[in-house]
Amino acid sequence: MPAHSLDPLVRLMETLRTRAQQRPAGSYTTKLLDGGPEKIGGKIREEADEMIEAAGESGDAGREHFVYEAGDLIYHAMVLMAWRDVDIAEVAAELARREGTSGLVEKASRQPKSDQA
Numbered sequence: 001m002p003a004h005s006l007d008p009l010v011r012l013m014e015t016l017r018t019r020a021q022q023r024p025a026g027s028y029t030t031k032l033l034d035g036g037p038e039k040i041g042g043k044i045r046e047e048a049d050e051m052i053e054a055a056g057e058s059g060d061a062g063r064e065h066f067v068y069e070a071g072d073l074i075y076h077a078m079v080l081m082a083w084r085d086v087d088i089a090e091v092a093a094e095l096a097r098r099e100g101t102s103g104l105v106e107k108a109s110r111q112p113k114s115d116q117a
């Protein structure tokens with residue numbers, strides 16, 4: 001993916017982090033942030049369900065609806081990042097760290113639960 005395709009995410013993160021610091025009135029993001037992880041998490045669950053439902057819709061309209069719901073989910077996930085004072089760049093770095101490691105290989109390399117403290 002070309003780097004410029006991510007610019008909207010970077011700009012959105014900046015806006016959300018500013019909202020988290022300033023909590024301006026009349027902002028939907030402020031309302032979510034003031035509700036904390038419970039309120040934001042509730043919306044994430046709701047939007048995840050809506051995205052999953054839209055995945056089953058066919059045709060151009062179904063595809064458009066899916067993209068719309070994916071946008072809602074990503075926005076709400078990023079609001080929780082802003083609440084937690086985590087930047088999307090940190091999440092991108094974590095994904096970069098995982099690059100090239102299959103989830104199956106990573107899972108197999110984990111310590112058995114009984115060995116963990």
Ligand SMILES: N=c1c2ncn([C@@H]3O[C@H](COP(=O)(O)OP(=O)(O)OP(=O)(O)O)[C@@H](O)[C@H]3O)c2ncn1[C@@H]1O[C@H](COP(=O)(O)O)[C@@H](O)[C@H]1O
Nearest residue numbers: 012015016019026027028029030043046071072073075076
């Ligand atoms: N990207 C988004 C974005 N995506 C989705 N949403 C809002 O997320 C909500 C989605 O929830 P629903 O569809 O369930 O709508 P709803 O039923 O009205 O929501 P509830 O009242 O049930 O909580 C809607 O109110 C959308 O408008 C967003 N609100 C804001 N942004 C971005 O955040 C910026 C700052 O927004 P404010 O902080 O509100 O100024 C905006 O300029 C945008 O760039």
